[in-house]
Amino acid sequence: MTKPIYVLWLSQEDVIAAGGLDMAATMHDLERVFRLHAAGDTTLPEKIVMGWQEAPANEQANHINIMPGYAGGDMQALGLKVIASFPRNPYQHDLPRASALVILHDTQTGLPLAVMDDTLISAMRTGAATGVATRWLARPDVQRVGLIGAGVQCRTQLMAVKVARPSIQEGALFDIRRPRAEAFVAEMNQRLDLELRVADSAEEVVRQAEVLVTATTTVHPIVEHGWLTPGSFYAHVSGYECEYDVIRHADKIIVDDWQQVKHRMYSTVALMWRDGLFTDEDIYAELGAIVSGQKPGRENKTEITLFSPIGLGLHDLAVAQRIYRAAQAQGIGQQVKLWDKPQWM
């Protein structure tokens, strides 16, 4: 006996209506999945990164990443994320750099349950990973944040850092495109009741920061050795964003998944490993080991802690699972028919 099968379609507005902008909940999702990952109760193939064009000189290339995964335990999230990164979109097409979908599948039957906008979820989960890291790796009393990059990611990075450290009241942001920096500061000061200001240089941002985030589309280092203050926490979110010496002089380097970081071969720590200047032993821990209590996070007021995540599809699935359940409970989204009756069995 068969019955019609429907898939739930959730637009970005639906995702938001189902709790997509709740950063505290997103951080909770990530903590759960970090623990499952540390316990080995996840499946996480290396992401497929597909580029097909030469990048313009000194710019990132367009690419699409495909990121499947499974999270076990009481989460039972199965599916995949597809994300396109077109770094010139904001300037050439008035569109975000990244656009993404996530497909959730039923762990019992394999049937697709939901397809939803992941553009928002991806940004939220990237922020949330830093938020979780901030909880464990930043000093408890920090007041000043520093941000480089006035894009989508730095917005959610800031939301998450503020959830982890409500003591943050002020800070500085730099972007090579000043109008973007000004728009960011105006929006986020209002949203988070902060006193951020636009800085004239990356150095100015770094030197005042107790929590520093870089989330830019740069292909050249923008953070130099000697700028970070003792006791600071640095979330290095994107590619080759800091000089090798910044990594060398950090006391603890933490990643989300070292194998994934090496495979993606994109961020500063990965490039150093490729160049034989960084070994597996130089990684202090994956964040899941700290979240699940296998290793301590920050241990004193002066160490410099550095988090370099590459982003795991598992994180999107964990958030998508919560959104799917909330959408179902609240009748949000559109049911789209997959079939009345399968043609063949």
Ligand SMILES: NC(=O)c1ccc[n+]([C@@H]2O[C@H](COP(=O)([O-])OP(=O)(O)OC[C@H]3O[C@@H](n4cnc5c(N)ncnc54)[C@H](O)[C@@H]3O)[C@@H](O)[C@H]2O)c1
């Ligand atoms: N690690 C992860 O999990 C993860 C997840 C998502 C995105 N990312 C990376 O984060 C980066 C930013 O993503 P986004 O969505 O915010 O992009 P975006 O295009 O919205 O913003 C990027 C910003 O960086 C600025 N910028 C570029 N070069 C700069 C420089 N040298 N100095 C200062 N600012 C500079 C741009 O002007 C722009 O405002 C991307 O490279 C992306 O690959 C990482």
